[in-house]
Amino acid sequence: MTEHPVFIPTSAGPLGAIVTEPTGPERVAVVIVEPSADFRFGVNQLWARTARDLADLGAVVLRADHVGRGESATATPEAPDPGESLREATEWFRSRTADLDGVYVGHCLGAQIAAGLARADERPAGLAMLTPQLRPMRGAPVERRLRDLYLALRLHRLRAAMGVSIPRRLAYPRLARDEDEGLVGAVVEVAGRASVYCLFGDHDPQAGEAWRLRSPSGDDGNVRVEIVPGVNLHHFRSLSAQRESRSRVVGWVGRLLEERDRSPDPRASSSTQGAG
Amino acid sequence: MRGWEGVATWANGALRREVFSFPSGGRRLFGSLYAPAAAAPPWGVVLCPSWGIEFQELLQPSHAFARQVVDAGGACLLYHPPGHGDSGGGLEDVSMGDLDAAATDAVQAAEARLPVCRWVAAGIRLGARAAIHAAGAFDSDTVVLIQPALRVDRFFEEMRSRTRRARLAAPLPGGDDGEEEESFGFPLPAPTDASQRSEIELRPGAGWTVGLVSHGQPDPVGEASVDPVVVPGRWRAGQDHAPLFEGALAWLRRSAS
Numbered sequence: 001m002t003e004h005p006v007f008i009p010t011s012a013g014p015l016g017a018i019v020t021e022p023t024g025p026e027r028v029a030v031v032i033v034e035p036s037a038d039f040r041f042g043v044n045q046l047w048a049r050t051a052r053d054l055a056d057l058g059a060v061v062l063r064a065d066h067v068g069r070g071e072s073a074t075a076t077p078e079a080p081d082p083g084e085s086l087r088e089a090t091e092w093f094r095s096r097t098a099d100l101d102g103v104y105v106g107h108c109l110g111a112q113i114a115a116g117l118a119r120a121d122e123r124p125a126g127l128a129m130l131t132p133q134l135r136p137m138r139g140a141p142v143e144r145r146l147r148d149l150y151l152a153l154r155l156h157r158l159r160a161a162m163g164v165s166i167p168r169r170l171a172y173p174r175l176a177r178d179e180d181e182g183l184v185g186a187v188v189e190v191a192g193r194a195s196v197y198c199l200f201g202d203h204d205p206q207a208g209e210a211w212r213l214r215s216p217s218g219d220d221g222n223v224r225v226e227i228v229p230g231v232n233l234h235h236f237r238s239l240s241a242q243r244e245s246r247s248r249v250v251g252w253v254g255r256l257l258e259e260r261d262r263s264p265d266p267r268a269s270s271s272t273q274g275a276g
Numbered sequence: 277m278r279g280w281e282g283v284a285t286w287a288n289g290a291l292r293r294e295v296f297s298f299p300s301g302g303r304r305l306f307g308s309l310y311a312p313a314a315a316a317p318p319w320g321v322v323l324c325p326s327w328g329i330e331f332q333e334l335l336q337p338s339h340a341f342a343r344q345v346v347d348a349g350g351a352c353l354l355y356h357p358p359g360h361g362d363s364g365g366g367l368e369d370v371s372m373g374d375l376d377a378a379a380t381d382a383v384q385a386a387e388a389r390l391p392v393c394r395w396v397a398a399g400i401r402l403g404a405r406a407a408i409h410a411a412g413a414f415d416s417d418t419v420v421l422i423q424p425a426l427r428v429d430r431f432f433e434e435m436r437s438r439t440r441r442a443r444l445a446a447p448l449p450g451g452d453d454g455e456e457e458e459s460f461g462f463p464l465p466a467p468t469d470a471s472q473r474s475e476i477e478l479r480p481g482a483g484w485t486v487g488l489v490s491h492g493q494p495d496p497v498g499e500a501s502v503d504p505v506v507v508p509g510r511w512r513a514g515q516d517h518a519p520l521f522e523g524a525l526a527w528l529r530r531s532a533s
Contacts, residue, residue, distance in 0.1 A: 003362070004280035005295035005306060014286040016295060016308075018362050021280065039335065041361045043461040044328075048362050060278070071308060073339035074286070074293060096278040237461045 001055040005071075008064060010088040016040075016071020017064035017089060020051040027058030027257055028125060029097035031090050031117060033110035036066040043236045046246060050105075053250045057257060060100065062093040083113040090117050101125035103256065105249055108234065109133055115186035124194040126256050128249055131204050131234040132183060191222040197252045198225040201233035201241060224252075287313045291346055294389065298355075300381035301374055303364035307385050310342040311351040319532045320351035320393040321420065322386050324379045324403035324410065328367070328435065328462035331360045334400055334517060341521040348529050351393055353386040357406075368463045372405070372428055379406035380413040396531075398487075398524060401425045411484070418531065420487040422524050423511050435459045438513055487527035489520055503527065 002021045007014035018040065032047050034040060040063040041048040051061040065072040067085040075085065094102060103126040106114025111132035118127040190196055200207040207227055226248065233241045286293045294309040311317060323338055325331045342352035358374045359367035365374070379397060386395050396418050399407025404424030411419040425431040439459040457464040489505040505523040509515075 003297065003304070004284070005297065005308075005362070006280060006283045007286040007293065007295065008283070009286075014293070018306075019280045021278075039332065039361070041356075043332070044367060044463075045359070045361065049366070070335060070339065071295065073336070073343065074291065096280075239458050239461060239463060242461060 001052055003052075008089040008092045010067070010075065010085040010092075012067045012077060012085040013075030014072070015064045015067065015075055015085055015089045016073075017062060017093075018048070018051070019093070020055045020059075020061040020063075022055040022058050022060065025058055026060050026097075026100060028060075028103055028253070029094065029100040030054050030059045030061045030103045030105060030253065031093065031114070032061060032063045033086065033104065033106040033114040033117070034063075034066070035107060035109040036069060038107075038110075038235075039070045040065045042242075044239070044242055046236050046242045050246045050249055053246065054253055057250070057254050059103070059253065060097055062090070064089045083116060086113055087117060087120070094121065098123075101260075103253060104128070105130070107131060107236075112183045112186075115183050115190060118190045118194065119186045124190060125260070126195040126197065126253070127187070127190045128197040128199065128252060129183075129187075130199045130245055130249070131201070132198065187223070194222065195256055196223045197249075198223070199228070199233065199245065199248055200226070201228045201231040201244070203230070203232035204234045289313060291343070296385070296389075298381060298385035300358060300378045303358050305358060305364065305378055305381065306356040306362040307382065308342075308354045309351065309386070309389060310346050310354075311390060312346055312349065316390060316392050317346075317349060317351040318392075318394065319349075319528070320353065320386060320390060320395045321345055321398050321528060322353045322355070322379070322383050322395055322407075322410065324382070324397060324399035324406040325354070325357060325360070326401035326403050326425070327357075327360075327375070327431070328464075329460040330401050330513070331357070333514060335361075337517050337521050338400075340518070341525065344521070344525050345528070348525060348532075350528065350532065351386075351390055353382060353389075353395075355382040355385075357403075375402075376406050376409035379403070379410035383410045383414055396420060396528070398422060398528075399424065400520070402428070402431050417483060418485045418487075420489065420524055420527060422489045422520050423491065423517075424488070432464060435464060485531075487524070487531065489523040489527060491520070 001023055004019045004021065006017050006019055008017050032051060034042065034047065047063055051063055054061050064086060067075040067077045101123045102118070102121040104114040104118040104124070105128040106112065107130040111129035114129065115127055118124045187196055228244045231238070231241050231244055233245055236242045236245060284295050290313055292311045292313045296307050297304040298307050323341065325338065326334055338354055342354055345352040355378070356363040357378045358365040359370035379399070383395055383397055397407040397410040397416065398420035399405065400422040402425045404421040405426055405428070407419050407421065436459065442460070484501065486502045487505065488502050489507060491507050491510045493506065505527050507519045507523045509519070
């Protein structure tokens with residue numbers, strides 16, 4: 001494993017980032033996204049260590065500080081959306097890893113950015129969201145938003161199974177209102193092409209909502225939701241939260257790669273199978 | 277080759293940045309250099325950071341400080357100690373000796389990049405200890421201590437108290453079930469660890485010039501000649517620490533002129 005500190009040129013200025021490269025064959029490209037108030041290495045090096053573990057699996061991993069933050073302090077934010085410069089940094093990274101599938105890992109508000117990056121990727125293999133903030137759909141109560149998301153995911157599977165094409169705005173009328181800016185729309189879209197993994201601790205405020213994303217079978221096709229008992233994962237302010245998050249994300253990517261390797265057509269596998 | 281090399285520097289008309297790794301005790305540590313773009317600076321400062329949650333809390337103002345040092349005509353090297361940030365090693369395996377040695381290696385890395393520069397070690401909180409160690413290793417007679425925490429045992433007791441306050445007096449996580457104690461997600465060294473005993477304490481020697489920046493009147497620091505910069509208010513974790521860095525910059529400017 002080798003770590004390369006780099007400056008990535010963006011329209012806002014240079015983003016300071018670390019690219020972690022495996023010693024052996026490169027199998028997948030991973031982008032890790034923290035919320036803009038945090039640093040790229042995570043609490044107690046959570047993301048630095050996760051990147052090293054992923055590199056041991058054959059991942060090339062990008063971790064960048066948000067514009068104006070940490071090693072990106074020289075960059076000047078020009079717009080309130082910190083995801084824009086990160087999108088440019090990801091384009092830079094993916095232009096150098098275009099031969100690899102892309103996996104995106106995001107935490108809290110970083111999950112929202114990661115979902116947008118996964119949606120824009122031409123070769124997405126997976127999206128992992130840790131304690132994501134579900135952005136409210138305009139004017140809709142929480143319960144209806146979650147029910148709509150659940151129904152949309154089921155509809156998506158039905159549509160894929162039947163091979164029929166339904167215009168998105170007919171199939172997901174409520175979700176479509178918010179699909180360009182919300183996490184929900186991005187998740188639905190990414191789930192159509194790649195595995196989506198959601199991780200919560202059962203002490204997280206969002207955990208109650210997370211259960212409602214799951215189907216009765218506990219696994220909804222390309223979307224898998226896990227809730228870790230007895231821990232608050234949000235912001236990883238405990239060693240147990242860090243251990244659980246790191247091992248589960250690395251395990252999920254490992255299973256993703258194993259499933260792809262087992263498939264005779266790796267591209268088809270990475271876009272249709274959920275990593276259980 | 278995917279082109280990761282060769283993109284570790286950046287410059288505009290006023291500022292040159294370089295990020296790199298350097299060896300320390302078998303680990304690779306992360307270094308980040310701020311320097312003027314046009315000419316070699318006559319002086320520079322290596323900022324030795326604090327530990328754990330304080331490392332993270334003080335990182336953003338440290339970058340602002342580094343930029344201000346360049347505006348004042350100097351250079352600044354920030355680094356991540358072992359077990360912190362993007363550097364190698366886990367905090368659970370890092371000793372006080374590792375942190376001290378890292379500061380010395382950071383000064384060496386700074387000198388390798390800008391050899392004409394007169395480098396001064398500065399340390400904030402627990403990093404003050406490492407700065408004294410680095411200055412001694414390089415026969416420097418000048419060091420800048422920012423709100424120094426020179427007694428290791430007192431520093432970690434403070435970390436424990438702060439953690440208990442944040443948990444509304446609940447026991448520290450891991451402390452009662454035989455697991456390692458932790459503070460805001462960082463593993464605390466055991467109180468019985470030899471490196472935490474009160475006698476493990478570094479002091480600058482006689483004849484040194486010490487820029488001592490602190491809230492309120494500073495405690496004595498050995499026999500050194502202390503040039504204090506008193507910053508209004510008192511040290512409180514999590515507050516805006518910019519005034520401390522401004523005090524350090526004022527001292528460095530004065531010292532360089």
